[in-house]
Amino acid sequence: MxxxxxxxxxxxxxxxxxxxxxxxxxxxxDNNGGSTNQNSPEQSGTESAIEFPGGTYQTLTIDEFAAIVENRADDYQIINVHIPYAGEVANTDTNIPYNDLEALTAAIPSKDTPVILYCRSGNMSEQASRALIEQGYTQVWDVPGGLVAWQDSGRELIDK
The missing domain is CATH 1.20.5 (Single alpha-helices involved in coiled-coils or other helix-helix interfaces)
Structure with missing residues (x-):
């Protein structure tokens, strides 16, 4: 040769x-940022990690969120952070303004409590998710698209 x-x-x-x-x-x-969280949603594997200088939180698709709301709501603290109030998803535990960090932290039993935050479109819940992570919370999920995506998927809101 x-x-x-x-x-x-x-x-x-x-x-x-x-x-x-x-x-x-x-x-x-790895789609979930290498997280070993035992409470991690296992629906479709499309959850993703959002990294920023203060830490990392997870996001859920509307279908993943709906599956949790329907089957595993007791495993999570589900909080609507939208202001002003515009309705909510069934099994929501509480409504707290996204920018009231003191009320948010007071409503969550511990920093390792699994928490899902949502709002009307995803902006306020993203801000609240980042704020909680910066405070040391370790199991935070955000629902991008929020109530708008919930309704667009054919699901209904409740008005309390």
Missing amino acids: SRKNVLFLLISAVVAALLLSACGSSMSS
Whole structure:
């Protein structure tokens, strides 16, 4: 075999190895931020971690949130943080304004209590989620899209 053929085979092998390793690492990426949380929702595996300078919280799809509301609401503290009040999802434990951190922390029994926050569109619950994580809470889930996505999925709100 000529030196040129050996060099070609060597370069081809290196390129193939690089391509395979790149594909393998993207296929095995962890959707939940490596969390080992035992209360983690197990519905569809689409929950994702949101990382920011203060820490990490999880998000839930509307279908994941609905499954929890219907089957496992007692496993979570479910809080509507939207102001002004615009209705709520069944099995909501309480309504607390997103920007009242003192009331939020007072309503949550401990920093490792699993908490799900939602609002009308996702903005206020995102802010509240970040604030709780910065305070040391470890099991916080946010529902992007909130009440709007809930209704868009064909589900109904209740008005208390």
